[in-house]
Amino acid sequence: MFDSTNPKPKILKWFSGKISMDISIGSCDSEDDYKVQIIDGADGKCTAEFKVEPEHVNRGGFLHGGFTATVVDMVTTYALMSKPCNPGVTVDLHVTYLKAAKEGDTIVVSANTIRAGKKLAFIECVLMQKNDGAIVAKGSQTKFVECM
Numbered sequence: 001m002f003d004s005t006n007p008k009p010k011i012l013k014w015f016s017g018k019i020s021m022d023i024s025i026g027s028c029d030s031e032d033d034y035k036v037q038i039i040d041g042a043d044g045k046c047t048a049e050f051k052v053e054p055e056h057v058n059r060g061g062f063l064h065g066g067f068t069a070t071v072v073d074m075v076t077t078y079a080l081m082s083k084p085c086n087p088g089v090t091v092d093l094h095v096t097y098l099k100a101a102k103e104g105d106t107i108v109v110s111a112n113t114i115r116a117g118k119k120l121a122f123i124e125c126v127l128m129q130k131n132d133g134a135i136v137a138k139g140s141q142t143k144f145v146e147c148m
Helices: 008-018 064-081
Strands: 023-024 033-044 044-049 090-095 108-118 118-127 135-144
Touching: 033 064, 044 064, 064 090, 064 108, 064 135, 090 118
Parallel strands: none
Antiparallel strands: 023 033, 033 044, 044 108, 090 135, 108 118, 118 135
């Protein structure tokens, strides 16, 4: 039975509705640019994947660091939102780049909420090559939030 005083079922229903949707990131020339597919998520976790497209690479032909940081920000926020928390405001965003990814590579992003307190939340994520599991980047984020 739905309890209107408990927002968790409503939040989880909203989040689960987003799992199969394409999330468009940034301002793009068309709706189909910069897509990240959310493939799983609940209870403080979110998994997404994307194929490195020409618009995702830098002059050297490798995954752009700014795009990687945006993905870290977005997917860690979705992980947090799968808990009874608002998206909050970023206090600290950290990305460590470990290996280059090139056009055509498929990247899997796994985010996990480490702790969501009354005012701060801590989330981490890993970006890996889908074909061999090699870690491309690691990220973490601290957010100012008001969890329910």
